[in-house]
Amino acid sequence: MRTCDICPGGKNCAAVNLHPILSRVHALYASGVTDKFDILFSLGEDNEALLEKYDDQVSKDCWNRAALLAIAGLLTAKSSKKWMHNAPALIGSAVAAFERFPWQINELVAQAPELYREVCENDPSRTFTTIVSKRAFAKFCKSVAFAKKSKNAPLKD
Numbered sequence: 001m002r003t004c005d006i007c008p009g010g011k012n013c014a015a016v017n018l019h020p021i022l023s024r025v026h027a028l029y030a031s032g033v034t035d036k037f038d039i040l041f042s043l044g045e046d047n048e049a050l051l052e053k054y055d056d057q058v059s060k061d062c063w064n065r066a067a068l069l070a071i072a073g074l075l076t077a078k079s080s081k082k083w084m085h086n087a088p089a090l091i092g093s094a095v096a097a098f099e100r101f102p103w104q105i106n107e108l109v110a111q112a113p114e115l116y117r118e119v120c121e122n123d124p125s126r127t128f129t130t131i132v133s134k135r136a137f138a139k140f141c142k143s144v145a146f147a148k149k150s151k152n153a154p155l156k157d
Contacts, residue, residue: 013062013065014054014058014059014062014066015061015062015063015064015065015066015069016065016066016069017050017053017054018050018051018054018058018062018063018066019065019066019067019069019070019073020047020070021043021047021050021051021066022066022067022069022070022097022098022101023070023073023074024043024047025039025043025070025097025098025101026070026074026093026094026097026098028042028043028097029093029096029097030093030097036100039100058102060102060103060104063101063102063103064103064104064107064111066103067094067098067101067103067107068107068108068111068114068115068118069118070094070098071090071091071094071108071115072115072118072119072122073122074090074094075087075090075091075119075128076119076122076123076124076128078090083128083131083132084131084132084136087132087137087140088140088143088144091108091140091141091144092144092147095108095144095145105145106145108141108144108145109138109141109142109145112137112138112141112142113134113138115137115141116134116137116138119137
């Protein structure tokens with residue numbers, strides 16, 4: 001996945017350190033906590049400390065990578081024979097949860113192959129690739145991204 005030009009990489013990468021926070025944001029969002037400030041207050045001191053630590057290093061590429069890593073984690077954690085049905089819903093849910101953070105939805109489409117590879121590498125049962133093809137996964141990402149874009153598009157007279 002794309003990283004920023006100044007990424008220190010490894011353990012110091014802002015995206016790698018921030019993606020667990022976005023995973024927590026998604027869990028809060030999925031449980032019904034949708035207000036931005038309620039989410040931020042619910043993150044806890046450890047996550048707040050991480051946000052402060054990486055605040056000056058976080059570029060759009062970092063947020064994009066963090067969001068994609070969080071989505072990959074969500075998909076990997078949801079080991080299921082119903083991935084063809086669950087994947088678009090999980091991706092859509094994550095997009096809705098992350099919309100208040102400075103990541104760009106078009107990266108979901110542009111980096112769909114890298115996201116697919118990340119999910120496959122982290123799939124402990126190695127069944128994701130047998131159930132969801134790379135092409136189908138790219139279609140999921142496109143449908144979620146375009147649905148979100150069209151929902152936010154201005155109305156024409």
